[in-house]
Amino acid sequence: MTNVATPSSRHNTELQMNHSKNDARKGLSHSVANNRPSQKSVAETMMSGQVGEGEDWKANLNLPAADRRKKTTDVTSTKGVEFEDFCLKRELLMGIFEKGWEKPSPIQEESIPIALSGRDVLARAKNGTGKSGAYLIPMLGRCDINKDYVQALVLVPTRELALQTSQIAIELSRHMGELNVMVTTGGTNLRDDIMRLENRIHIIVATPGRILDLINKGIAKVDQCNMIVLDEADKLLSQDFKQMMDNIVGALPVSRQILLYSATFPITVKEFMMRHMKKPYEINLMEELTLKGVTQYYAYVEEKKKVHCLNTLFSKLQINQSIIFCNSTHRVELLAKKITELGYSCFYIHAKMKQEYRNRVFHDFRQGLCRNLVCSDLFTRGIDIQAVNVVINFDFPKMPETYLHRIGRSGRYGHLGLAINLITYDDRFSLARIEEELKTDIKPIPPVIDKCLYVAEYQQEASKDNDGKV
Template sequence: MVPTRELALQTSQICIEVSKYIGARVMVTTGGTSLKDDIMRIYENVHIIIATPGRILDLMEKNVTQMDRCNMLILDEADKLLSQDFKGMLDKVISYLPKERQILLYSATFPLTVEQFMRKYLKGPYEINLMDELTLKGVTQYYAFVQERQKVHCLNTLFSKLQINQSIIFCNSTQRVELLAKKITELGYSCYYIHAKMSQQHRNRVFHDFRAGLCRNLVCSDLFTRGIDIQAVNVVINFDFPKMAETYLHRIGRSGRFGHLGIAINLITYDDRFALHRIEQELGTEIKPIPKVIDKSLYVSEFQLEDDVENVSK
């Protein structure tokens, strides 16, 4: 179970590849798609379902999914699934499972809701903590102190000076996402945008095309912060600085995936200064002032650097 449709699609692709070796049938089901089609597919004997909470609960309540033999529930991005956004849904889902079952939780943060859930449903669980090893590893963080009206100009400067393979740019509202994407396009850069108010079909197309490398820049809301793995992303820009440390952690974690390096650049206004300091303290990290020249070795792979040298020599 995952919190977003995009993450469900990504996870299902990986499961389908792995399942080839064990002969398991995989199905993905999310809101915004045909319920009738999902019901027909379930009747074809499915071993693994990747789902968002609302849709799987709908199938359970309609008695379409027979859960008496489902002995494993995996919660990816458990902190989000246990947030107010999905209030009470997991309790309902678990009520359909057999008493003898295994529950696995995966989360980059460990809020009180996760701890309460563990006490309620997990008996003597094993806990593996990799945060000391993995948190923000490989991502160099900078901030640029700007006025609100200077942000687009600053972004234009960054585009001209950075060697961007692919970038993700975060805004704090869906309206600002669309406005910024339009501005970036007017500046002459290739740009997609994605947010939760778009139709699911449109979201799927944007996600697929950006992941395939058809566009260099993606402007988005926090819909895109969780679990999305696109190896080519080496730059994350917070056009709007987030208020919560948890949101910041998930946003900048979109770069530096799979052992690659990346940079995160935060556009900070006067009103953001306290949030910047607080997030540094809460995450035990340092966000440095942006230098005039950013060392390419901090966010560009050796192969890209070799290509640069070859192009210059030519």
């Protein structure tokens, strides 16, 4: 069972984050001052002619391979705006393009110019359509690296999402000289956070409990922090975090800018908006709730035959990576053990695990070191792993919001994916309610599932065939 909870030692790869391996293992917050090009190196590059006027600077970027997978209108239905049209700093544009982002998605297109203007934003968009970029790009664009205080704060509900978001910020700002990003979450060493905050930090990505603790202790000074983002705002404004959020916002200057992003906006969001936001610009790109690229199926099955059904799915589906959801931490561990006994590679993760194990599993699964991950709803919020093409609800959720966030782990950024739900007799009413409330169609699983619906290679071949016909 050990090899399920923690990947084997041969997978002890160095974390591909711009911070030390030791800190990543412990889940500590990270500053990146010494892990990016300095202002001088960028200036020297520009003077040497590698980055010049016009389009010449683009020719020397270290671009990733172009993503040729089919994309849905969730991310392609834009007005044709380019990143250069936002009047961003060239160093930031370099990071954007080297991240592999070619054009703004609809939420980025709508949100970035408003956020850059300093106005409050209330944005609603589907999971996996570029919300992180929608707030990180204007945040980085407005940061002044010559000022030695915290200028922006990003709040997220989970530790894994905090690490992921800070990593994106680091990658986007890699050419922006001494711009420092720090991540801090609960379950890590407070002393390390204190030491980091003695240095110059411009952006903090945090979970609410930890940053509030640092603020109350006078360690994190946010009295000049003029921008705050609430990512997954519906969760952050739930009863679990509501009072914390009021206290954190109360510690910021009156002139602060507030950006709220989420897929769903319950009544608590409206209450927060009335208390703290100033005539926010509202964006709603949620004509429908579920991602267009995710095909949803259900299979009626007895509880005792679920594992057998899962084994059949593994043998018949072409899984690149899968995330399998259970409704309790106990069932997560039991199922992971069963999957391992069946001979399939499998990790598991849930909130009751030690943070160092969670960090390790999260990192190694992202790196593709294991095909299947069994988890609790810890992993439903914002986690972006592009290689995941299949999500399986081993236990069917009761709430529509939970279902929406779970299946959103597949079909990221307009790509195609598969969501399969194992339904027992007791789940039948939840299935009907979720279909009705989300206005989505969950179909009975067919004997054979077309690989074009969820396998990238088949999508590309089908696209070539269609091009040939034309």
